[in-house]
Amino acid sequence: MKRLRMFLWGLVGLSLFLFGLFAYQLSQPKDEFVESAMIGEPMPEFDLRPAVEGYPGLATADLADGKPRLLNVFASWCVPCRAEAPHLETLRDNGAEIVAIAIRDRPEDVAAFLQVYGNPFTRIGADDISEVQLAIGSSGVPETFVIDGNGVITYQHIGDIRAEHVPLILEKLREAGA
Amino acid sequence: MIAEFGLVALWFAAALAGLQLFAGFLGLREGGEGIAVLARPAALVQALLCGLSFLMLLWLFARTDLSVALVANNSHSAKPMIFKLSGAWGNHEGSMLLWVTVMALAGGLIAFIERRLPERTMLATLGAQAFVALGFYAFLLFASNPFERLAVAPAEGNGLNPLLQDIGLAFHPPTLYFGYVGLSVAFSFVVGALLTRQVTPEFARVMRPWVLGAWVLLTLGIAAGSYWAYYELGWGGWWFWDPVENASLMPWLAATALLHSVSVLAARDALRAWTVMLGVIAFSMSMVGTFLVRSGILTSVHAFAVDPERGSFILALLALNIGGALAIFATRASTVAEGERFSILSREGGLVINNVALSAILGIVLLGTLYPLLTEAFDVRVSVGPPYFNPVGAIFLFPMLLALAIGPLLRWRQDSFARIRRPVIALAVTGVVAVIALWAITGIGILPLLGLALALMVAIGSVLPLRGRSLRRLPLSVWGMVIAHLGVAVTLFGMASDTAFQKERLVAVNVGDVVEVGPWSAQLEAVSPVAGPNWTAIEARLSLRYEGTEVAMANPQARSFWSPPTETSEVALTTRWNGQLYTALGNQAEDGRWQLRLWWKPFVTWIWYGGLLIGLGGVLALLGRVSGDIRRRVADRKIADRRADEAELAAETAS
Amino acid sequence: MRALPALIALALAIPAPLAAQDSLPPAPYAYNQLEDPELEEQARELMLTLRCLKCQSQSIADSDAPMAGDMRHQVRTRLAAGETPDEIRTWLVERYGDYVSYEPRVTASTWPLFVIPVVLLLIAGLIIRGRLTRKVQPQEGAE
Secondary structure, three states: OOOHHHHHHHHHHHHHHHHHHHHHHHHOOOOOOOOOOOOOOOOOOOOEEEOOOOOEEEEEHOOOOOOOOOEEEEOOOOOHHHHHHHHEEEEEOOOOOOEEEEEEEHHHHHHHHHHHHHEEEEEEEOOOOOOOHHHHHOOOOOOEEEEEEOOOOEEEEHHHHHHHHHHHHHHHHHHOOO | OOOHHHHHHHHHHHHHHHHHHHHHHHOOOOOOOHOOOOOOHHHHHHHHHHHHHHHHHHHHHOOOOOOOOHHHHHOOOOOOHHHHHHHHOHHHHHHHHHHHHHHHHHHHHHHHHOOOHHHHHHHHHHHHHHHHHHHHHHHHHOOOOOOEOOOOOOOOOEEEOHHHOOOHHHHHHHHHHHHHHHHHHHHHHHHHHHHHOOOOOHHHHHHHHHHHHHHHHHHHHHHHHHHHHHHOOOOOOOOOEEEEEEHHHHHHHHHHHHHHHHHHHHHHHHHHHHHHHHHHHHHHHHHHHHHHHHHHHOOOOOOOOOOHHHHHHHHHHHHHHHHHHHHHHHHHHHHHHHHHHHOOHHHHHHHHHHHHHHHHHHHHHHHHHHHHHHHHHOOOEEEEOOHHHHHHHHHHHHHHHHHHHHHHOOOOOOHHHHHHHHHHHHHHHHHHHHHHHHHHHOOOOOHHHHHHHHHHHHHHHHHHHHHHOOOOOOOOOHHHHHHHHHHHHHHHHHHHHHHHHEEEEEEEEOOOOOOEOEEEEEEEEEEEEOOOOEEEEEEEEHHHHHHHOOEEEOOOOOEEOOOEEEEHHHHHHHOOOOOOEEEEEEEEEEEEEEEEEEEEEEOOHHHHHHHHHHHHOOOOOOHHHHHHHHHHHHHHHHHHHHHHHHHHHHHHHHO | OHHHHHHHHHHHHHHHHOOOOOOOOOOOEEEEEEEEHHHHHHHHHHHHHOOOOOOOOOOOHHOOOHHHHHHHHHHHHHHOOOOOOOHHHHHHHHHHHHEEEEOOOOOOHHHHHHHHHHHHHHHHHHHHHHHHOHHHHHHOOOO
């Protein structure tokens, strides 16, 4: 009998714990982002053909020349990428060099996108099978990575960049350059 | 006016639930007889009002009254009538109203007919029922009012989504709700019995039909949902260990254990504590499931229209009901003193193994489902899926199936191994031979291998209780047990067989090409556009041959709906007795070839045939029990009449 | 179980990704099998245990999302290139963390997943042992 009672109070404790957990999780904003586990790791080896005529493609070697950069993962078919475009321009105007990877995209679509929303990029590689995207642990578009001068990923921004994110990203870029 | 009438009826029903609560619990006290007499009428009238309120909602949907927010959001004047009506419960508010209505009807029914329990226990039961119901009334009236009006009625409703116009989808969810309501009635009986210290065989007999009914509905609901996912999602899977699926599996596991436990209590006055605990857990699991699905705190492919505020409300109800019931149980543990003793080698012993194993599996499903939630609180994200659930669940499932094969052969209370030696040895030999033969011939994985062998053993073990008995005189409830257990074997066989022997072909083909998959060959004869009432589709015509003989055509489609723009894959299922050929049409590649996906799934249909058998077994047991109850009631009345006659006669002769 | 939630999911969730559909054909091995049936079998088993990152709670073997197709392509080409399923899983976990794999590993944050079933097994054993050692009383009235 004593054992049954102990067991039952244990069950009461367990359910209180569960309810507490539920309540805590209800109060938290639901975060669907999957963060990359590659922060602090060097960029993987890759060499992407140009995504659009007139701009060079992107390879690992382009990223380890001593200069920190932003790497923007985008696509012409992605709606938030359009919203993000002006803020990328702001970043560029503040001295950031931005290279890009276009995910599953046709050259003519990329060209049209850049025509309409502007082109803050110096290089654009085409990733037709999300190969590099998977290799750097990115799970969607748009995402923006900070790469330091040794080609090491130091920061990941998930989702579109808004005006309020710009200072933080510039700060991260400065840290990567130091 | 209709909406207001429905709302007023709902408010009155809620008020009556309040009255029922007071009458039930105050009536338990000394001198409470005056108020106690109100409990049963309150439950009855409440059932009527609540039913009326739900009818009003149906009426609003039938008329497509767009000034009501719920109708405007979920219906459309151009829908067929049947889907207008089913739209009434195909949304959060309407489904909660349906839930409360069924609960009120169940409460009214027990208030009207149930006379076997001591009146104090009945009062406490009705009080508990009202307590649970009041929570749901509050939820409806304060957080999800189905009758809310719009300031301006829109010209047309938003609910023409053709994907929702599916007869299976219309009737599947209520099946589960009715199951949950059955478990809530069982829960109320448990609380009533605990409060009045009446955990007796009589209590078990009264509760049993509710548990059986709930269990049948949950079984059928899960089987139907699994089949629906199988043909709708287009990749041939029938169980994904997705959080929403687990949320429906957990109450079923608890109800299955409860069902067996309550039978022992009814027949032998043993397993009292188990029955009470499982009664509480079964209902908690249905509430936990509802909470998980509607609060959206878990990531699921079937994300409900989630709302954290509703989540908090359900959580509060959950904590109140379950925390309260467990605390009452803990303080009254001594009132469920152990009951009759039995040896492990007895029918009760087998059922204890069943209870232990089912509870452990329930624990594992709960753990695996909630663990990602726990780590998320520490910013660590993990996934728990089939590679965890399958083997860990099997550790408990397989011994339980062994107990299932042997248990029904055992006598109550105490048995000797010598008596059942022959069938047990025969079963063991069958199992060992099956394992060795399958291992030598097929080289399939360990889980499906053991699954197949156990399916065979369970199938044999489940019909053994028929040995040496007159089949015509066998009680319905025994038939129910035999058929349900046989259903377990059939389902297990289907699962193991599909897992072990499935053949998959993913190919890009030109018209005229032939694809081989298992014993089938399929020739793509043509791909052509077809049009339906609200969709267009590309349809493939495949002519199928089974082992060389032409048998059938299969026409899988890639369908596009235009309002709202949605693309679906309509698979073609070609069924034979020994399995199903599952074909799906994908996109056209740039070189003009078509993507085809074909699966030969041997005996996959047996999964759902088994589910139907399990449900049928439950129905037979339910019929057997209820007809027995009615016979007993009639007999009791006759005896009472005769006694009255005798007394009258004696009085006459005396005078 | 599935249907009611799914009903809403179909209504709300599925059209959403459609709006952001890409235009390229799927990767070569997204919808095509490997020649070698043994490797393909390994691929299938592995894909069933990898989580699609774009979709909610589906394995990459059950998903039409383009990214799931690209992940299937990675799995198949890497297997064909001689990597083992474990190496591929590790490669993905190094990039996305444990979230990407439905097969939890034993780590500092997941050990309870493996310890609790053992505890349950012990409790189950204790309960059944308690029954084994208990003597059946000669028939007497209820306690």
